[in-house]
Amino acid sequence: MPRATINDVAELAGVSIKTVSRVVNKEPNVRDATRAKVEKAITRLSYHPNMSARNLASPRARLIALIYHDTSSYDIPSAGYVIRMQTGALSACRSADYRLVIYPCDFRTGSIGAELNAMIEHARPQGIVLAAPLSNMPRVVQAIVATGTPMVRLSPGTQGGKQCSVATNDRGISAAMTRYLASLGHRKIAFIKGHPSHKAVANRYLGYVDGLQQSGLDSSEHFVENGDNSFGSGEAAGRRLLLLKAPPTAIFAANDDMAAGVIRAAALLGLDVPGQLSVAGCDDISLARQLCPTLTTIRQPLSSMAERAAQILIRNADDESPLQGAEMIPATIEIRESTGPVSANTRLRGSRAQGLPE
Amino acid sequence: MPRATINDVAELAGVSIKTVSRVVNKEPNVRDATRAKVEKAITRLSYHPNMSARNLASPRARLIALIYHDTSSYDIPSAGYVIRMQTGALSACRSADYRLVIYPCDFRTGSIGAELNAMIEHARPQGIVLAAPLSNMPRVVQAIVATGTPMVRLSPGTQGGKQCSVATNDRGISAAMTRYLASLGHRKIAFIKGHPSHKAVANRYLGYVDGLQQSGLDSSEHFVENGDNSFGSGEAAGRRLLLLKAPPTAIFAANDDMAAGVIRAAALLGLDVPGQLSVAGCDDISLARQLCPTLTTIRQPLSSMAERAAQILIRNADDESPLQGAEMIPATIEIRESTGPVSANTRLRGSRAQGLPE
DNA sequence: GGGCTGGATGACAGCGCTGTCACCATCGGC
DNA sequence: GCCGATGGTGACAGCGCTGTCATCCAGCCC
Numbered sequence: 001m002p003r004a005t006i007n008d009v010a011e012l013a014g015v016s017i018k019t020v021s022r023v024v025n026k027e028p029n030v031r032d033a034t035r036a037k038v039e040k041a042i043t044r045l046s047y048h049p050n051m052s053a054r055n056l057a058s059p060r061a062r063l064i065a066l067i068y069h070d071t072s073s074y075d076i077p078s079a080g081y082v083i084r085m086q087t088g089a090l091s092a093c094r095s096a097d098y099r100l101v102i103y104p105c106d107f108r109t110g111s112i113g114a115e116l117n118a119m120i121e122h123a124r125p126q127g128i129v130l131a132a133p134l135s136n137m138p139r140v141v142q143a144i145v146a147t148g149t150p151m152v153r154l155s156p157g158t159q160g161g162k163q164c165s166v167a168t169n170d171r172g173i174s175a176a177m178t179r180y181l182a183s184l185g186h187r188k189i190a191f192i193k194g195h196p197s198h199k200a201v202a203n204r205y206l207g208y209v210d211g212l213q214q215s216g217l218d219s220s221e222h223f224v225e226n227g228d229n230s231f232g233s234g235e236a237a238g239r240r241l242l243l244l245k246a247p248p249t250a251i252f253a254a255n256d257d258m259a260a261g262v263i264r265a266a267a268l269l270g271l272d273v274p275g276q277l278s279v280a281g282c283d284d285i286s287l288a289r290q291l292c293p294t295l296t297t298i299r300q301p302l303s304s305m306a307e308r309a310a311q312i313l314i315r316n317a318d319d320e321s322p323l324q325g326a327e328m329i330p331a332t333i334e335i336r337e338s339t340g341p342v343s344a345n346t347r348l349r350g351s352r353a354q355g356l357p358e
Numbered sequence: 359m360p361r362a363t364i365n366d367v368a369e370l371a372g373v374s375i376k377t378v379s380r381v382v383n384k385e386p387n388v389r390d391a392t393r394a395k396v397e398k399a400i401t402r403l404s405y406h407p408n409m410s411a412r413n414l415a416s417p418r419a420r421l422i423a424l425i426y427h428d429t430s431s432y433d434i435p436s437a438g439y440v441i442r443m444q445t446g447a448l449s450a451c452r453s454a455d456y457r458l459v460i461y462p463c464d465f466r467t468g469s470i471g472a473e474l475n476a477m478i479e480h481a482r483p484q485g486i487v488l489a490a491p492l493s494n495m496p497r498v499v500q501a502i503v504a505t506g507t508p509m510v511r512l513s514p515g516t517q518g519g520k521q522c523s524v525a526t527n528d529r530g531i532s533a534a535m536t537r538y539l540a541s542l543g544h545r546k547i548a549f550i551k552g553h554p555s556h557k558a559v560a561n562r563y564l565g566y567v568d569g570l571q572q573s574g575l576d577s578s579e580h581f582v583e584n585g586d587n588s589f590g591s592g593e594a595a596g597r598r599l600l601l602l603k604a605p606p607t608a609i610f611a612a613n614d615d616m617a618a619g620v621i622r623a624a625a626l627l628g629l630d631v632p633g634q635l636s637v638a639g640c641d642d643i644s645l646a647r648q649l650c651p652t653l654t655t656i657r658q659p660l661s662s663m664a665e666r667a668a669q670i671l672i673r674n675a676d677d678e679s680p681l682q683g684a685e686m687i688p689a690t691i692e693i694r695e696s697t698g699p700v701s702a703n704t705r706l707r708g709s710r711a712q713g714l715p716e
Numbered sequence: 717g718g719g720c721t722g723g724a725t726g727a728c729a730g731c732g733c734t735g736t737c738a739c740c741a742t743c744g745g746c
Numbered sequence: 747g748c749c750g751a752t753g754g755t756g757a758c759a760g761c762g763c764t765g766t767c768a769t770c771c772a773g774c775c776c
Contacts, residue, residue: 003479005762016726021764029724048480053762055410056731060764070445079437079644086460087428099481102444102460121361121406123457231648257648264650286437287645290589290615292622363732374756379734387754411732414761418734 004045013041024049051099060317062098064089064310065125067116067144069134070104080286081302085131085154088306096314101125107134113143120147127313129306130154135165136199150316150323152309155300157199165326166309168300170200171207173331177252177280177298178211180333185342186250186278190223192237192262194254198229204254204282223248227258234261242269242277249277249342256281256288256297263291263338274340284334293337301329362403371399382407409457418675420456422447422668423483425474425502427492428462438644439660443489443512446664454672459483465492471501478505485671487664488512493523494557508674508681510667513658515557523684524667526658528558529565531689535610535638535656536569538691543700544608544636548581550595550620552612556587562612562640581606585616592619600627600635607635607700614639614646614655621649621696632698642692651695659687 006024010017015038022030023038030038041047055061066089068082086102093100101123105115120128128151134140135153141163144151153165181189191208194201205224212219222244225237234253238261241248253259259281263273271277273293281288284299308327316323364382368375373396380388381396388396399405413419424447426440444460451458459481463470478486485508492498493511499521502509511523539547549566552559563582570577580602583595592611596619599606611617617639621631629635631651639646642657666685674681 003482007762017763018726018728018765019724022725025764029722031724034724046479050414050762051481052410052413053731054764056408056414056733057762057764058731071441079441083429083437083440087462090460090462099459101457102448104445104448121404123409124361260648287648290618290645365732375733376735376756376758377754380755383734387752389754392754408732411761412734414763415732415734416761 004047006047006049008045009038009041009047012045013038061124061126063101063123063125064093064098064127064129064313065101065103065120065123066129066131066306066310067103067105067134068131070106081283082131084302085129085306088303088308089129089310091303092307092310092314096311098126098310098314100310105134107137107140113139116140116143117147120144120149125149126317127151127310129309129313131306132156132200133198150313152312152323154305154309155200157203162324164312164323166305166312166329167200167326168305168329168331170203170331171210173298173333174204174207174252174282175211175214176207177282177333178208179215180335181250181252181278181280181339182211182215182217184250184278184340186248187217187342188223188246188248189217189250189252190225190241190248192225192227192234192241192251192253192258194227194258195229201229201254201282208252227254227261229255229257231257231261231264234258235265236261238262238265239269242266242271250280250339251277252280252282254282256283256285256295259295259297259338260287260291263293263295273338275343278339280339288334288336291338296336296339297334298331299334300331304329362405364405364407366403367396367399367405370403371396419482419484421459421481421483422451422456422485422487422671423459423461423478423481424487424489424664424668425461425463425492426489428464439641440489442660443487443664446661446666447487447668449661450665450668450672454669456484456668456672458668463492465495465498471497474498474501475505478502478507483507484675485509485668487667487671489664490514490558491556508671510670510681512663512667513558515561520682522670522681524663524670524687525558525684526663526687526689528561528689529568531656531691532562532565532610532640533569533572534565535640535691536566537573538693539608539610539636539638539697540569540573540575542608542636542698544606545575545700546581546604546606547575547608547610548583548599548606550583550585550592550599550609550611550616552585552616553587559587559612559640566610585612585619587613587615589615589619589622592616593623594619596620596623597627600624600629608638608697609635610638610640612640614641614643614653617653617655617696618645618649621651621653631696633701636697638697646692646694649696654694654697655692656689657692658689662687 006017006020009020015034020038023035090100103119105112128144128149130151130153132155135155136157151163153163155167156165178189191205193205209219225241227233227237234257238251241251242265251262253262259279262279266273266277273279281295281297284297288295288297364375364378367378378396381393448458461477463473486502488509488511490513493513494515509521511521513525514523536547549563551563567577583599585591585595592615596609599609600623609620611620617637620637624631624635631637639653639655642655646653646655
């Protein structure tokens with residue numbers, strides 16, 4: 001059957017198409033009886049408004065773009081990260097009858113500014129959700145700002161500029177994780193920092209320091225190692241920490257990949273996790289549940305963040321609000337198997353402890 | 359600056375808008391000189407055709423929908439799978455000036471048929487790319503067929519119906535993997551089957567049998583175990599195989615999760631991989647590169663498959679071809695660290711071999 | 717009751733593009 | 747030199763909707 005148009009509905013309901021339009025768009029100034037009549041006709045004909053016609057006739061694009069760094073060209077450990085954001089953004093779009101355009105792009109490309117510009121010119125989204133780490137790259141942010149398209153940044157790390165953003169409490173939740181470790185009896189809690197370019201990840205270190213302080217613990221420089229977000233760097237840092245004369249009993253890594261590396265380092269040294277060493281990570285990548293033991297970690301509310309960002313953009317079209325300010329959606333701690341209370345024999349090492357091959 | 363329209367271009371080039379339209383759509387019957395003039399004007403004004411107007415004016419929707427099973431509600435090990443398909447589909451869409459709509463949905467929902475129907479009515483895509491495992495679920499396939507929207511199925515497992523499909527040579531490449539293992543000197547090659555509902559995964563078993571035969575090896579029932587695609591089932595199956603009196607020297611699992619389980623089982627039994635046991639998987643999930651040792655596996659050309667599917671759909675709009683037949687894009691074997699030649703001391707077990715705690 | 721206000725509704729003109737068809741040159745064949 | 751065929755081009759009517767503005771009818775004030 002040919003698709004029903006607004007004319008068909010108007011005819012069936014005995015009103016003008018304009019009135020149907022009002023009902024569809026939930027505009028005021030329609031009598032209840034009329035509205036009911038129209039709604040009945042809509043149902044009977046299973047009418048769906050034509051997106052293209054709507055967009056053409058009104059300045060509103062009903063299109064949100066989600067721009068993120070494309071990891072598919074190399075490794076894809078962060079695929080879950082992207083999927084979760086998509087899920088959130090899609091959810092907001094679906095309920096508002098908007099469409100979502102996904103735009104993976106590679107920030108290492110020199111021409112990313114031009115590329116984004118072309119995409120924006122082409123798709124003409126009503127708003128843009130910009131994911132981390134693109135959200136804290138001046139080049140990228142500026143290219144988008146230049147187009148004048150409303151934008152919400154996800155986890156921008158710092159509140160630069162007036163752009164609106166949605167973030168999570170990286171620092172606060174990291175402090176909470178540290179306090180949680182302290183509450184298990186740990187006194188020597190180490191931290192492995194992430195790659196310095198990642199602002200949001202850097203905030204986690206600050207949270208760690210806060211947490212130590214709040215728990216009345218000293219932050220010793222010996223218990224802070226540098227990593228670069230990779231599994232290998234986590235393993236190396238973990239090994240260095242565990243081979244100290246007075247090693248920590250808990251290690252908190254700024255991301256899950258490094259935490260997984262720490263678990264491996266511990267295994268190679270014959271240490272039981274969590275019996276002799278507690279390990280915590282951050283991000284809740286899928287690996288966190290597959291690891292053995294499963295990894296206690298911080299779960300970022302990525303989906304909610306992206307959903308909120310899309311909502312802000314959608315609502316912005318109505319009330320022309322200036323679109324600024326930062327929203328915060330709290331992260332949660334996922335307690336799994338890799339953390340536990342300090343045991344009596346914490347200092348005991350397994351037989352394979354010392355001098356293992358790298 | 360306000361966005362340039364086709365009128366602006368026509369005026370600048372001194373032709374009618376229809377001629378500009380012809381140039382933009384690469385239609386014939388435009389003199390070269392005219393075409394050049396128009397193209398120059400387009401560049402000067404950096405004109406981009408308005409999608410909505412185009413769609414409204416022509417039956418062609420310039421929209422492809424990618425429908426896949428939404429894993430985000432539970433665990434997300436397959437996020438990479440989705441991302442790779444998206445990448446391929448996006449690539450086809452971008453180069454043809456099409457838009458991509460992603461539609462994750464949960465096949466466990468009772469109302470999935472109605473849901474898909476509503477989505478299709480709403481978005482009106484010109485074609486649908488249906489990913490596995492949805493592509494071999496009759497309920498889902500029928501719901502889409504009922505809408506009359508052109509569809510290409512990805513890895514449908516079997517060639518049911520007349521729908522067009524793009525698949526990979528699961529069976530052939532599995533045979534190749536088996537031959538590869540045999541070529542390393544392995545004579546006792548075990549296989550761990552996947553979940554029976556997954557057609558494409560079932561084909562891998564057939565390939566394994568083919569491969570044994572092609573290598574002149576006997577397929578012994580003792581060397582085939584059942585799994586359910588999960589890590590845990592792989593570990594259990596691996597353990598059973600390795601505790602046989604005459605255990606295999608190579609284990610080929612129908613997917614990577616199970617292969618990872620086998621590696622863990624081997625580690626617990628003190629077996630060195632690949633020194634004493636070769637392990638191969640299938641899918642090339644991101645975990646495959648993070649495992650230690652990294653996993654030899656079969657990489658499905660997901661991105662190419664999705665790209666091809668989208669291309670077929672896009673091209674179908676031009677030449678009204680009946681849209682049927684199955685295309686095949688070959689998978690590749692990724693040789694990594696987990697497989698190696700049979701060593702002299704293959705039968706030697708590590709000290710922790712027997713009777714370890716489960 | 718006259719004049720007003722404001723809510724409810726409809727007429728109408730596009731939004732920017734494509735499909736159809738008409739038009740005007742050419743051009744080759746007789 | 748006349749004809750039909752063909753290539754190149756443009757006029758024009760929508761596609762299905764929304765924004766604007768006009769219209770109409772109640773209800774209200776004095």
